[in-house]
Amino acid sequence: MRLPVEICVLGLSLLAPAVLYTMNNVPALHEPLPILVIGVAVLGSLLLLLLLLTLPHKKTVDPLFYVFAEFSFTCVVGLTNALEQDGFISGYMGFYLKMGEPHLSTAYAVMMSYWDGVVHLILFLIVIHRMFRGKSYRSLALLWVGSSITHQLVHIPGVFVGKHGSNIHPAFWRNVPFFFAPFWAAFMLFSRPRVMPIVTADKITAEQKKGPLSRPLDLQLAVLLLGGVAVSVFRGFVVLDCPLDFCFKYIYQFEPYLNDPVGFPRVMMLVYLFYAVPLMTVLIYGLMRPGCSWMLDWTLFFAGATAQAQWCHIGASLHSRTPFTYRVPADKWWTVITFNVLLAVVPALLALHCHNRPAYFMKPAPKGHSDGNKKNN
DSSP states (O other): OOOOHHHHHHHHHTTHHHHHHHHHTOGGGOSHHHHHHHHHHHHHHHHHHHHHHTTTOOSOOOTHHHHHHHHHHHHHHHHHHHHHHTTSOOSSSHHHHHHTOGGGGSHHHHHHHHHIIIIIHHHHHHHHHHHTTTOOOHHHHHHHHHHHHHHHHHHHHHHHHSGGGGOOOGGGGGHHHHHHHHHHHHHHHHTSOOOOOOOOHHHHHHHHTOOGGGOHHHHHHHHHHHHHHHHHHHHHHHHTTOOOHHHHHHHHHTOGGGGOTTSHHHHHHHHIIIIIHHHHHHHHHHHHSTTOTTHHHHHHHHHHHHHHHHHHHHHHHHSTTSOGGGSOOGGGHHHHHHHHHHHHHHHHHHHHHHHHSGGGGSOOOOTTOSHHHHHHO
16 A cells, blocks of 8 residues: 655655764764765755655656655754754754754754744645645645745845854755745746635625725734834834934843844844835735735735744744843733734734635626626526
8 A cells, every 4th residue: 555645755754863863973974064965965865765756646746746845854854953952852963053054053043943843844744745636735835935935034144144154064055955945936836826716706896895994804904014014114223223212222121132143033124124014015905905816825925924934033032042131021021922923913814814705805807797697698
């Protein structure tokens, strides 16, 4: 009996701890160049095994499968790192943190590794399961694309501008293909037509005739997104060393983590300023303008992006690996955590709203093509 593909992928991914343990206990493999060479060889061997695994399938395999399967392996590596940094296991990552990627011991990287090892791995297995059973996986894949692109936009620049920028080893460059892969996956997904839900023309027309005041939930979401724009612009100015007194007080009295020399929080705030703010502005427009069918895709992308970003940011600002002076002050804990959680929850609610009530966002039916006219004809 042939095992399901997703089980085979999971089995191959679970070999990661064995590879790490072996390398950690062979001193000859603790030099920077051998670490890079073995890492590339392992990922190349995994790709070859995946090609052999998919040979029996007569139908054409979606090339995105190989991306998801390769990332599944790195997800288990990430989870192994997170568990070791938090003291749950030992003997796996010591060599790699010393001569591979030292920044993976930071609080941000630990939270990033947990997200990879749990959320991303589960998404990959579900997507692969649906892919090989001919079911739609676009929505789940878009969640991962948003999450992974945010991960890469913060992770790699954060290493260069932070305190670990002067301690980059050859193994770091294995991240280059993993940086570009989510962008390629996004291009592939967005270039494919979405299967639109079946909604009657009369319902689409009725929904799209409603004004903003007749759609209170849409109006509330737009206001919350506007608040997100304001917060993102403000925190962007804060990390750019805005000289205003309020900015100075905020970074020391509310979110001192933004000053952490690791670099990741500063880069994240700039990603929000230059990427999330324009996207939130466009999403507000989509809430106010009927017929913006692209909202069904981009809200999922944005929900995945903010969920990953806020998990890492909140977790790192509270984690024991962050120096005490950079953690959220106890007397401001509820204020800071609440609005950071909202920055993740609001996009998720927006995506859920768009997919539960898609009629407003679908292309309007041509005149004379309502259900009533069809019945009369």
